[in-house]
Amino acid sequence: MSGAAPVPGAPALSLRGLTKRFDDTLAVDRLDLDVPAGSFYGLVGPNGAGKTTTLSMATGLLRPDAGTAAVLGTPLWTGATASVDAKRLLGVLPDGLRLFDRLTGAELVRYAGLLRGLPRDVVEQRTAELLAALDLAGAADVLVVDYSAGMTKKVALASALVHAPPVLVLDEPFEAVDPVSAAGIRAILRGFVAGGGTVVLSSHGMDLVERLCDRVAVVAQGRVLAAGTIEEVRAGASLEERFVALVGARPADAEALAWLRTSSR
């Protein structure tokens, strides 16, 4: 674990000028963002705003065209390969990528821990505790491919937590998760932040971000429109109202899609 020590006082995540272009679309456009250590940070934005692209570049899964990212002061994109030291500090839950789903839940979490270089007995013990905490103990020996969408999210979260990283980056962690499980995940994440960890999550749920996070950034068209504490960003209104105002709401056209009304047939 040489060189993986966090730099004191450095932000948990520091993104500078991150840019990514896919063919003709500029997905992320010179994006700057600082996530203070110990914060519970929400990333909100409309579909296609570049949230997933940003988080992928911040976790070493996607190489930026330009810009830098640093985790607790350790630069991530250095030279030809992404820094292993920075990756050690991160726990990652990506959205839209597969898992090794021909493994059982227990095997998958254990695999994630072993890949991180943890000793076998530590992995064994943490896997059992994580599966129990996420209410997956009963499905520990079921193949992940046979899990429901919500169970899959939970086992992926367990895989992200198993090496006890100081910074967690979660892309849509609550998607398809039922309310009971969501409450469990929220409790785990609050405990993680209370213990000194940092959580960055993306979500469409404004209510959820408002209740759970202490800081928020609104992203649209690959740029940060507003960032700060929840109070600063919402400026007296609700987060949802501010979000719609920032992103620019389109008024609903009363005449559009008239044929959809069953009564008009």
Add this chain to the structure above:
Amino acid sequence: MVAHLLSLKLRLLRNGLRRSPWQVVALVIGLLYGLGIAALAVAGLVALRAASAETAATAVGLGGALLVLGWALVPLVAFGTDATLDPSRLVLLPLTARQLVGGLLLVGLVSVPGLVTALAALATVVTWSRGPLVVAVALAGALLGLATCVALSRATTTAAAGLLHGRRTREVGAGIGALVVSGLGLVPLALQSTGGLDADRVRRIAGVLGWTPLGWAWTAPAEVALGRPGAGLAKLVLAALALVVVLALWAAALERALVTPPSAGGGRRATVGSASGPASRALARLERTPTGAVTARALRYWRRDPRYLTALVALIAIPLLVVFLGATSVLPAGAAALAAAPVLGWALGWTGHNDVAYDGSAVWLHVASGLPGRADRLGRAAALLVWAVPLVLVAAVVAAALSGTWGLLPATTGAALALLGSGVGVSAVASALTPYPVPEPGANPFATPRGAAIASLVAQLATTVVTGLVASPALALLVAAAITDRPGLAAALAWAALATGLVCGAGAAVLGVVSGGRLFERRGPQLIAVASR
């Protein structure tokens, strides 16, 4: 409906080509290759017009029967079928399986093999342009034969994918498939041992095949040309019935596939006892280091993922075919026995050449974990070597025992290990450098993703050739030891082949793991991007 599906297929093809210049290159190469084969076939069939009706009947009948057999079986073991219009994507549309079958039949023609077969089928009309009735029957026969080919390939792959649902049946099915294919390889051997092939025998075989479903459509015009219009029309009716049966079977398989989404557990939630069984305990013992964890994971996948099983069947079947065909036609029997272990080593070493693609985007876990590339490469290589090395050694000993060539055992062992090792090395580099699309985990293992058939052919060819080149010193010594007539020299050369093979194989494997590891670290993000495209 049919026109809709066809235009959808063409649009998907066009958009795919627009997206990747490599697909254009691959398509052009495939077209050139296919048109070359088609030109040969058409030229031969046109030339047959001048031949006697008996000769033409034999040639067209045999060729046609082989073509139908090829369409039925080759997709099962080798290339799969084009999955551009995967029926599971159409499941939500209000269409019956019967409606789909009509459209997909025509769509199946829009592919390089479909084009080649269509050209060859139409050329048989030229062969039989010997009177108006013969031409009419030939045209009908060609169309029926063509439709049967396409429908048969879809029916066998759809049905086989359905059968491979449960893990248990999947394993049994893969075993049966391997037996059937290697059994086919024995056919020439059986012919050889019962007196070889002469013109008369070929004619009789063609005659029998002409009265099987494989030959009905192709030999109907021959019957008319030979002055038996009744038999010709009967064959035409039988061919039409056969097509109807194949279409019905395909529709039935499709109907079932549409309501049974592919999954590992076959509908039920399979519990895998993690601590039960000696195999699981052995795997658990491996899981002490990141490398060991990768090995254990890969070995679990060999057992649990049908895509690995079908690949394995193809890999075992193809060398067997090569050896048996070689044994019976060109080479003396002893040479085939010498080739058995090296060919097996070649095939096994090469299995990993697209390993990362089989992970799909799940490989993100390796990238996000900061797993050293060397650990990834070594872990995957070990998962193969742990069973491939014993298998190759057994094959070498069995081949030596069967052919009585004990003196050459060190040489065959050396060549086999050289090919296995260099295959592992080349694979370690190639799977990080040139992954090509494979069916998604859980998808029909017999399907080829859009645009991947030819790309995979190029990658497969290149990795095979390079593997052979790296192992060539040991191969050369094996050949030298086999052809020299001085026993002392043969023994010396054989042991030299063993030593060279060990050095070549081990060296290539180590070099491949090290440089492949560096590539994997550098190209991690690209590998995820390719897999999630």
